[in-house]
Amino acid sequence: MTTPRQLTSQDIAAVFKRDDLRGIWPDQFNAETAFLAGQAMATRLAQHHAAPCVAVGHDARTGSFELMLSFCRGLTAGGASARRLGMVSSEQVYFVCGKYQREFQGGAMITASHNPRQYNGAKFIHAGAAPFNADDLAFMLEFMQSHLALPEAMDSSQDFADHILSIAKMPADASRPPMTIVVAAGNGVGGEAFRPIAERLTAQQVHTIFLDAKPDGDFPNGVPNPLLPEYMRRLGDAVRQHHADIGIGFDGDADRAGFVDHLGQEIIPSQVLALVARRKVQTATMDADSAPRPMIFCNLCCSRLLQDLFPPDGPVELLATPVGHGKVKLLMRHDHFRERVLFAGEHSGHYFYPEFFYVDSGMLTSLQLLSYVRQLKAAGRTLADELQPWRNHYCWSGEINFTLPRKELIFPTLETICREQQTPPSTRYEIRVDDALGLQRVVKADGPYRPAELPAADLKLVSSAPDGRAGYWFVLRSSGNEPALRLNVEAWGDGATAQCARIRDAITASIHRLSSQA
Numbered sequence: 106m107t108t109p110r111q112l113t114s115q116d117i118a119a120v121f122k123r124d125d126l127r128g129i130w131p132d133q134f135n136a137e138t139a140f141l142a143g144q145a146m147a148t149r150l151a152q153h154h155a156a157p158c159v160a161v162g163h164d165a166r167t168g169s170f171e172l173m174l175s176f177c178r179g180l181t182a183g184g185a186s187a188r189r190l191g192m193v194s195s196e197q198v199y200f201v202c203g204k205y206q207r208e209f210q211g212g213a214m215i216t217a218s219h220n221p222r223q224y225n226g227a228k229f230i231h232a233g234a235a236p237f238n239a240d241d242l243a244f245m246l247e248f249m250q251s252h253l254a255l256p257e258a259m260d261s262s263q264d265f266a267d268h269i270l271s272i273a274k275m276p277a278d279a280s281r282p283p284m285t286i287v288v289a290a291g292n293g294v295g296g297e298a299f300r301p302i303a304e305r306l307t308a309q310q311v312h313t314i315f316l317d318a319k320p321d322g323d324f325p326n327g328v329p330n331p332l333l334p335e336y337m338r339r340l341g342d343a344v345r346q347h348h349a350d351i352g353i354g355f356d357g358d359a360d361r362a363g364f365v366d367h368l369g370q371e372i373i374p375s376q377v378l379a380l381v382a383r384r385k386v387q388t389a390t391m392d393a394d395s396a397p398r399p400m401i402f403c404n405l406c407c408s409r410l411l412q413d414l415f416p417p418d419g420p421v422e423l424l425a426t427p428v429g430h431g432k433v434k435l436l437m438r439h440d441h442f443r444e445r446v447l448f449a450g451e452h453s454g455h456y457f458y459p460e461f462f463y464v465d466s467g468m469l470t471s472l473q474l475l476s477y478v479r480q481l482k483a484a485g486r487t488l489a490d491e492l493q494p495w496r497n498h499y500c501w502s503g504e505i506n507f508t509l510p511r512k513e514l515i516f517p518t519l520e521t522i523c524r525e526q527q528t529p530p531s532t533r534y535e536i537r538v539d540d541a542l543g544l545q546r547v548v549k550a551d552g553p554y555r556p557a558e559l560p561a562a563d564l565k566l567v568s569s570a571p572d573g574r575a576g577y578w579f580v581l582r583s584s585g586n587e588p589a590l591r592l593n594v595e596a597w598g599d600g601a602t603a604q605c606a607r608i609r610d611a612i613t614a615s616i617h618r619l620s621s622q623a
Contacts, residue, residue, distance in 0.1 A: 112137050114250045120226065123244050124236065125575030127217050127226035131170050134225045135399070136175040138249075143179025143187075145248040149241055150231075151184050151420035157210035162190040162198045164216040166225055173215045175226065185211075195228060203234040238275035255570055272460050273472035275309070282482045283310035285349040286475060289340045291329020292321040296465075302468060311475070316343050329356050329361025331374075331454045332504055335435060341369025351478050351488065353471045361454035362467030362475055366489040372474075373501055375408030376492060383414065383474045385447045393485075401440060402449030402457070404428050405534060405547050405565045406580045406593045407514050410499055413573075425547040427536045427561055430455045430465055435544050437463045452504070452593065475519050500592040500601040502609045507616050512588035518559045518619050519564055519590070522581060522612055523554040531568040536561040556583075574598050577608055590616065 117138065122357050126142060128134035150157035163173040188209070192200060195214045198424035210232050217224035226289035229245075230238040237245075261421040288303070290296035296318025303313035316339075319325050330336055331354050344352040344365055352365040362405050364372040372380075382401045389399050400422045403411045407425075415423040422445075430451065437446050437457060449457035456470040457463065478488050509515060527533060529595075535550040538560055545560055556562035562583045569576025575598025582591050593614055596604035 111255065112253065114253060117141070117249050117253065118246065121242060122226075124242075125226060125228040127220055127224055129223055130166075130217075130225035134172070134217075134227075136171060139172040139175040139227070140179035140182070140578075141249040141252055142184040142245065143176040143181075143213075144187075144252065145179075145245040146211060146213060146229055147180045147183025147185035148248055149244050150620070154210040157185045158208060159185055159186060159211040160188050160198060160201045160205075160209045161197070161211055161213045161215070162193040163214070164195075165192060166217065166222065168225055169215050172225060172227075176213060176428060177213060194317055198228075199230060199234040202230050202232055206232040227606065262298070262301045265298075266305060269302060269461075269466070269472065270305055271470050272458075273469055273476065275472055275476050281310070281479055283312070284351075284475070284479055284482065285314065285346055285347060286317055287314045287340065287343045287349045287352040288318075288471075289316040289336070289343065289352065289354040290318045290320075290359070291336065291357065292317045292319060292324050292326060293329045293330070293355060293357035294320055295359035296320070296439070298359045299353075299355070299468060299471075302472075305474075311479075314343070314347050314349065316340065316485075321340045321395075331356060331361055334503065337363055337365060341365045341371065345369045350482060351474060353474075354469075355467055356454070360465050360467055362456075362470055363454050364471075364491065367487055368489050370489060370492075370496075372492060373408070374412055374450065374452050374454045375403070375499075375501070376495055377454075377470065378403060378407060378448075378456065379410050379414055379495075380477060380491075381456065381470060381539045382411070382448050382450070384473065384477065386415075389447055396578045397445050398422050399447045400424055400445045401447060402426050402433060402437065404433065404451045405451035405563065406504075406594055407450065408452075408499055408501060409504070409576070409578065409597050410495055425534070427545045427547060428563060430457075432545055433457055434463055434465075436542075436546075439542055439544060443541060498601065499595060500605040502592070502605055505592045505609070505613070506584075507590045507592065507613075507620075509588045509590065509616075510618055514585045514620065515588065515590065516562065518582070518616060519556045519562055520554055521582060521619060522615050522619065523564055523566070525615060526566055526579070526608075526612070527554075530570075530571075531566050534565040534567070535559055536563050570598070575600070575604075577601075577604050579608055579612060581612065592616075 116133045120126045120133050161173055161177055163169040180187045198212045198214045202209050212230045214228045217226045244293055288299050296315050333405040340352045340354045348439050354363040364377055366372060401415060402424050404426045411423055415421045426436055433449050436442060446459055457465045459471055461469055533550045534547050536545050536559055537548050539546040565580045567578040577596035579594040594605050594609045
């Protein structure tokens with residue numbers, strides 16, 4: 106797949122044939138072409154009819170339904186109305202326009218007839234099934250070409266790079282040790298977005314090696330997702346190959362970032378959150394001794410590590426949030442929190458900064474970690490050294506996804522697993538609406554678990570020793586888009602690895618059993 110390009114006047118001309126429109130889909134005849142064609146047809150019909158109505162059908166080709174919708178929206182933009190006939194033959198469109206001439210002033214069929222599968226197009230008729238003639242098509246061609254102009258362009262890449270570097274506050278001290286970093290874009294937009302930043306880092310002796318930097322929507326090297334082990338393994342291999350100091354892996358739209366250390370070992374998102382949060386807290390403490398108690402947000406899937414770093418009686422308040430970047434942003438922006446929150450993060454690799462408009466930034470997080478790694482390198486240490494105690498003490502399962510046979514099984518499955526796993530002294534947490542804020546919050550729950558009555562069916566159970574030195578938690582939550590459940594498990598303390606595996610396997614077995622019984 107080539108990089109997407111803008112439709113040109115030549116593309117428009119190429120799809121106009123003797124009697125109709127046909128072109129390669131989606132390079133020539135795509136949603137934009139269809140919209141313009143609908144708008145042009147409406148404008149042509151309006152020269153002879155007030156408020157024309159057009160009957161529109163489509164064939165079975167891939168893309169025809171979406172093209173039909175774009176065409177109908179173009180008709181509306183041109184002042185006409187549309188009536189969808191659905192998937193029909195071309196002659197059914199002719200029939201409707203022939204029999205109901207007073208109701209329909211025109212008809213259109215999204216089809217490329219007998220052309221090969223990579224083509225699509227459109228046929229046009231007047232009331233009474235009269236075909237569009239050469240003058241009609243010439244009008245449409247001129248109209249479509251003249252309405253092809255794009256909105257005014259704005260290149261924000263350099264401005265963005267300057268802004269990100271300014272709020273990252275990276276020291277420009279040339280005496281700091283040189284660094285090599287690997288940036289994996291996964292053929293998304295991360296390579297293009299990070300390149301201006303990399304150019305500026307060169308002056309600070311930071312050498313950037315890009316991996317899969319060319320955008321390609323087919324993702325030939327796999328889906329760019331820092332939660333996928335294979336994506337992070339490939340990044341780790343590249344870091345070891347180039348003897349780099351750190352690896353950065355962006356997701357498709359480059360707002361999430363995953364990281365590996367110089368040994369190619371993944372730095373799990375909660376550890377990234379902890380590293381940045383600790384630095385932010387240190388800076389805030391130095392900058393404002395008398396400021397209100399600062400806050401760090403982390404969603405309910407984040408590691409116990411955060412609670413151990415920021416205990417309830419400490420100088421920093423830790424707030425658990427629901428999963429979902431929109432929910433985190435709303436909480437950060439609320440008047441109750443906005444002056445106190447320093448930083449927020451999610452287990453998925455979203456990291457949020459109040460100084461960056463209270464939104465998430467993988468780029469800013471990359472610079473935060475890069476600065477810290479360079480500081481460690483100057484002191485003769487590595488990030489792997491810093492992380493080893495955490496890696497030894499906490500064991501995370503990663504996110505595990507289960508597809509259920511039917512969406513209706515989600516709630517009973519959640520309720521059953523809650524009953525099976527909730528034994529004293531475990532504590533359950535749920536998502537509820539805080540009436541004072543008007544927003545969803547994580548709350549300690551009691552009474553029976555009824556996920557169907559909650560705004561989000563996310564279930565978190567925590568079980569730990571009285572002193573908190575050992576224990577486990579798991580979060581089981583439903584997908585908002587499909588009949589699926591997502592499981593995260595973490596254990597800490599002695600035997601953490603075995604404990605994590607035991608809970609993971611028990612819940613997995615329960616889900617499979619319940620799915621097979623359905």
